[in-house]
Amino acid sequence: MNFDVNALTTELITKGTSIGLKLLGALALWIIGGWVAGMAVRLVRKGMDSRKLDATIARYVESALGVLLKVVLVVAILGYFGLETTSFAAVLAAAGIAIGTAWSGMLSHYAAGIFMVVLRPFKVGDSVTAGGVSGTVEEIGLFTTTINTGDNVRTFVGNNKIFSDTIQNFSANPHRRVLLEAQLAHGDDHRAAIKTLQEKLAQIPNVKQTPAPDVFIQNFTLAGPVLAVRPCCHNDHFGQVSADTNLAIRESGFSVPETHSRVISAVPAPASRAA
Incomplete structure (x- = not known):
């Protein structure tokens, strides 16, 4: 050949x-x-x-x-x-059924993304807790939503996980309430403490005066009464107002609460000896 x-x-x-x-x-x-x-x-x-x-x-x-x-x-x-x-x-159409079955989760993420765009539980720029992640919404994509967390970590969460879970939107309402507590001692004058805190809260930047900050006795502990301290602010200023409120509580001059315990030890009498 x-x-x-x-x-x-x-x-x-x-x-x-x-x-x-x-x-x-x-x-x-x-x-x-x-x-x-x-x-x-x-x-x-x-x-x-x-x-x-x-x-x-x-x-x-x-x-x-x-x-x-x-x-x-x-x-x-x-x-x-x-x-x-x-x-x-x-x-592609013939393989679509098999691919769709195998990737049904992807299709559910896609459908959830459409529902989120239509129903608008949040929008880009909102501060939310969604799918177990807290941060600012950067983008709602076809299959995932991008959230920048408070420590500046970009996190991608599946749309279906978000849509099927509880969503908290901190930016939806015009203001957000800061929920803090102040422990008083039994000897403190609670009326004077409430007045002092109300005056200090009014001086904190970005605290809204409408609704006015709330300060009231919330409950009692062994150390003394506990005051609820609740100023309101825009969500963008929540961290600053929360930190300044803690500082105001610390500098309000309350005495340090103390708890005292008394331990009583019962010693049994010696058994009588047989004669």
Whole structure:
């Protein structure tokens, strides 16, 4: 059997050149297509910003558009390699059932994200506790919600976990109440202590005067009465007002409460000896 090395070499070079050109073309298509997709997303973002569209909806639309354009780009590249897009769509549809069953959790996250955008339990920029995470909402995505915690850690929480759990929105109401306590001793004048704290609370920056701060006897302990100290403020100033209120309690001149215990030890009388 004759083996034509030159013909084989020529054929390999031809096919290698063809495949190399296609790979370069696909790479160019990916780079250019990605740039065009990014430009489209930025234009849509600018359009939504110019119309002052709500940030929550804008971020969600931006995320969904970015994913859609990437899918279209991948289908276009597959078509460039000769794979029929109609056949690809048929295969994708056939595999969709299996993928949907395996990724049912992802679909539930997607559906929960849509419900959160529509029902609006919170929006971008709100301070919340959701899915067991407390912080400021950065973005509501297709499958996850991004929350920046108080210690500046970016946390991604599944939308379904948030939507199926309790949500606390600290930014929804115009003010938030600080709940603190002040322990008094039995010998302290509680009326004078209440008056002193009310005066000090009125001097703390960012404390709202409407509703006015509340100071009252909440309960009693062995050490003495316990005052509830409750100023109101905007959620943005909650940490500052809480810290300043603690300082005001500390500097109000209350005596240090003391508890005293008395231990009585009963010693049994010695048993009488038999005569």
